[in-house]
Amino acid sequence: MDQSFLLMLSNLLHLHNSLDPTTSLLSDTLSSTTTVAGASVGTSSASPTSLLTSSSAAPLLFFTIASVLSYIASSKPSSSSSAANTSTPPPSSSSNAVAASDYSVSAFRALSTEHIWSLEAPLRDAQWRSLYGLSYPVFTTVVDKLKPLITPSNLSLPCDYAVAMVLSRLAHGFSAKTLATRYSLEPYLISKITNMVTRLLATRLYPEFIKIPVSRRRLIETTQAFEELTSLPNMCGAIDGSPIKLHKLQRDQKLAGSYKCRYGFPSVLLQVVADHKKIFWDVCVKAPGGTEDANHFRDSLLYNRFTSGDIVWEKVFNVRGHHVRPYIVGDWCYPMMSFLLTPFSPNGMGTPAQNLFDGMLMKGRSVVVEAIGLLKGRWKILQDLNIGLNHAPQTIVACCVLHNLCQIAREPEPELWKEPDESGPPPRLLDSEKSFYYFGENLRQALAEDLHQRLSSR
Numbered sequence: 001m002d003q004s005f006l007l008m009l010s011n012l013l014h015l016h017n018s019l020d021p022t023t024s025l026l027s028d029t030l031s032s033t034t035t036v037a038g039a040s041v042g043t044s045s046a047s048p049t050s051l052l053t054s055s056s057a058a059p060l061l062f063f064t065i066a067s068v069l070s071y072i073a074s075s076k077p078s079s080s081s082s083a084a085n086t087s088t089p090p091p092s093s094s095s096n097a098v099a100a101s102d103y104s105v106s107a108f109r110a111l112s113t114e115h116i117w118s119l120e121a122p123l124r125d126a127q128w129r130s131l132y133g134l135s136y137p138v139f140t141t142v143v144d145k146l147k148p149l150i151t152p153s154n155l156s157l158p159c160d161y162a163v164a165m166v167l168s169r170l171a172h173g174f175s176a177k178t179l180a181t182r183y184s185l186e187p188y189l190i191s192k193i194t195n196m197v198t199r200l201l202a203t204r205l206y207p208e209f210i211k212i213p214v215s216r217r218r219l220i221e222t223t224q225a226f227e228e229l230t231s232l233p234n235m236c237g238a239i240d241g242s243p244i245k246l247h248k249l250q251r252d253q254k255l256a257g258s259y260k261c262r263y264g265f266p267s268v269l270l271q272v273v274a275d276h277k278k279i280f281w282d283v284c285v286k287a288p289g290g291t292e293d294a295n296h297f298r299d300s301l302l303y304n305r306f307t308s309g310d311i312v313w314e315k316v317f318n319v320r321g322h323h324v325r326p327y328i329v330g331d332w333c334y335p336m337m338s339f340l341l342t343p344f345s346p347n348g349m350g351t352p353a354q355n356l357f358d359g360m361l362m363k364g365r366s367v368v369v370e371a372i373g374l375l376k377g378r379w380k381i382l383q384d385l386n387i388g389l390n391h392a393p394q395t396i397v398a399c400c401v402l403h404n405l406c407q408i409a410r411e412p413e414p415e416l417w418k419e420p421d422e423s424g425p426p427p428r429l430l431d432s433e434k435s436f437y438y439f440g441e442n443l444r445q446a447l448a449e450d451l452h453q454r455l456s457s458r
Helices: 002-018 048-053 057-087 093-100 107-116 123-130 136-153 157-172 176-183 189-201 216-230 253-259 291-298 303-310 352-378 388-407 432-454
Strands: 035-036 039-042 235-245 269-272 280-288 315-319 322-324 328-330
Touching: 039 315, 107 157, 123 136, 123 157, 136 157, 136 189, 136 388, 157 176, 157 189, 157 388, 176 189, 189 388, 216 235, 216 352, 235 280, 235 291, 235 352, 269 291, 269 352, 280 291, 280 303, 280 388, 291 303, 315 432, 322 432, 328 352, 352 388, 352 432
Parallel strands: 235 328
Antiparallel strands: 035 039, 235 269, 269 280, 315 322
């Protein structure tokens, strides 16, 4: 029994005996003599009935007060217990942060499995895009495709949580250190998970979502769409390069010089070919930012496939006696080839037919410029890549795969990332390219004259 209650009860007994010395409530248990006001008085037994029927008000008053005190005493342990719990030192700050963080596994679980389904689809997907750069259905598609590949790695985090964490980094450009603080994880673990997920996207999912349009159905769809845009037949894609800025580079002057791009910052070079839907059907990241677009193209697998005849285009047009197979278009930084047509003049100094052709060709090329703008606008990490140089290429390719997923799913397009206009001299012609150049030059002239005649007669 509580010590303070015993003390109150003892004082109350003294008060009772002073008011009514004829009875003693503790006689049953004490069987001894109680001293009141300095006199010895013999104790007698008092039943509960005698207490209630006593002529004195003191027993009844005592009984009432004792009952109240007994009730208070019986409820005191629970209150003291809660007080003890309140006074218990809180858990460590790190565990507290994990429990309270909006980015904890439990919070993610609540958002993805409970709260997410209580929202209307547009609101749900808008919230998901703000966090991870894509809608919830597209996110689940990515997780479903990566889960069988991630599970064997014995990752210490749930697969969907790890993918969400990497997507948030790609979408917002967070560094590993920033995410480590936000997710209450070690920076090395953030980097490890980022490298694993981006590697799987860039290698295992690449063949599924980045494909050359060789099938007849897709080729016809692509060339017809480009013809509606440009009035040029059999155009199947547009090529361009873009420097991906590196957040920092090793302090090596020789290395820094090769990675410094035409805009003055260290970078690696991205080369993409896009179709009319701004979907990439070829991606290459093999060169430092200081490399010319033409040289990067010549070093790519796509160039080797074109020049070796590995890509078989079944659709062929005849224009003024020339067989026009599907071709891609690029600006004057690329070599003129039979499979890659470039403008006659970068400054509009050609004939009317040539200038008209150049305008239409650049209209077709605009899709790849917009595609790169969408890529960098949607995955902001590509605006200032805070990844180690060894893992930069796979991170860039992974973002291209995710870009295609978003375009295929018709995700809302973000604000375009705008790059400065390109400038530079046309590339020199290699001896091995002369036959491709002459055939391409004749083909380009035939297309320009045919285009001018068709549009002039309307």
